[in-house]
Amino acid sequence: MTTSFPVNRALEIIGGKWRPQVYCTLQDGPLRFSDIQRAIPDVSRKVLTDQLRELEQLGMVHRVDYSTEKHLHVEYSLTEDALGLQPAMNALCSWGECHDKK
Amino acid sequence: MTTSFPVNRALEIIGGKWRPQVYCTLQDGPLRFSDIQRAIPDVSRKVLTDQLRELEQLGMVHRVDYSTEKHLHVEYSLTEDALGLQPAMNALCSWGECHDKK
DNA sequence: TCGGGTAGTTACTTCAATGTGCGTACTTTT
DNA sequence: AAAAGTACGCACATTGAAGTAACTACCCGA
Numbered sequence: 001m002t003t004s005f006p007v008n009r010a011l012e013i014i015g016g017k018w019r020p021q022v023y024c025t026l027q028d029g030p031l032r033f034s035d036i037q038r039a040i041p042d043v044s045r046k047v048l049t050d051q052l053r054e055l056e057q058l059g060m061v062h063r064v065d066y067s068t069e070k071h072l073h074v075e076y077s078l079t080e081d082a083l084g085l086q087p088a089m090n091a092l093c094s095w096g097e098c099h100d101k102k
Numbered sequence: 103m104t105t106s107f108p109v110n111r112a113l114e115i116i117g118g119k120w121r122p123q124v125y126c127t128l129q130d131g132p133l134r135f136s137d138i139q140r141a142i143p144d145v146s147r148k149v150l151t152d153q154l155r156e157l158e159q160l161g162m163v164h165r166v167d168y169s170t171e172k173h174l175h176v177e178y179s180l181t182e183d184a185l186g187l188q189p190a191m192n193a194l195c196s197w198g199e200c201h202d203k204k
Numbered sequence: 205t206c207g208g209g210t211a212g213t214t215a216c217t218t219c220a221a222t223g224t225g226c227g228t229a230c231t232t233t234t
Numbered sequence: 235a236a237a238a239g240t241a242c243g244c245a246c247a248t249t250g251a252a253g254t255a256a257c258t259a260c261c262c263g264a
Contacts, residue, residue: 007122007191009198015117017252020109033211047252049212071261072210081201088193089109095187096111119222135241146223151242173231174240 013058014085018043018051030077052076115160116187120145120153125191132179154178
């Protein structure tokens with residue numbers, strides 16, 4: 001692979017169709033699976049599950065299971081590592097907004 | 103489509119396998135096709151051509167043809183618009199580097 | 205008991221991005 | 235004369251990400 005472009009390391013993690021949206025959605029705090037789905041209505045359950053699993057493996061997302069014998073309850077949140085991307089994400093967002101207006 | 107996630111507008115433009123590398127390569131100034139290929143050895147001619155054309159259409163890259171009757175000479179460079187992405191790209195790069203060391 | 209909510213899994217299919225391999229046309233260098 | 239450089243275009247094959255549709259399994263309220 002040896003890209004030697006550090007930007008690729010970031011984009012391998014945050015790139016793709018849904019991960020940026022998942023990231024933005026989780027920026028506001030921990031959410032349950034169905035909350036994320038409501039925030040990103042067009043993503044299917046399967047794909048959202050896949051993305052969350054992958055982000056978990058990459059150390060970007062924490063999955064915490066609060067389920068009891070009575071209730072299913074899982075929460076997803078960004079890790080410390082992931083929060084380090086916020087400046088970059090904000091910069092991308094503001095560029096996206098500016099670029100759009102023209 | 104209506105993503106309502108501005109970050110997507112940026113990533114639709116700079117996302118993908120090769121565009122970030124093309125962007126980074128052109129950050130240092132205008133380059134000829136073959137120079138870009140040398141900087142990104144694994145990209146095929148076809149794909150690089152495709153990417154440059156798409157980036158041109160998106161207003162990210164200028165293609166200037168300096169060819170004479172004697173010599174072929176085409177140069178590619180980033181547009182003003184594209185340069186606005188530099189802060190974001192730098193942030194992604196530095197995160198990529200930090201994230202890598204651990 | 206019927207509809208709705210929570211959090212998934214499994215099997216299958218589709219499609220766009222990417223890659224391969226060829227050809228064009230003209231040039232300079234050896 | 236032959237090889238190599240510059241800058242592509244075209245047709246086709248491959249692949250991996252994403253989508254579809256079904257199923258599991260449990261709970262709650264009307």
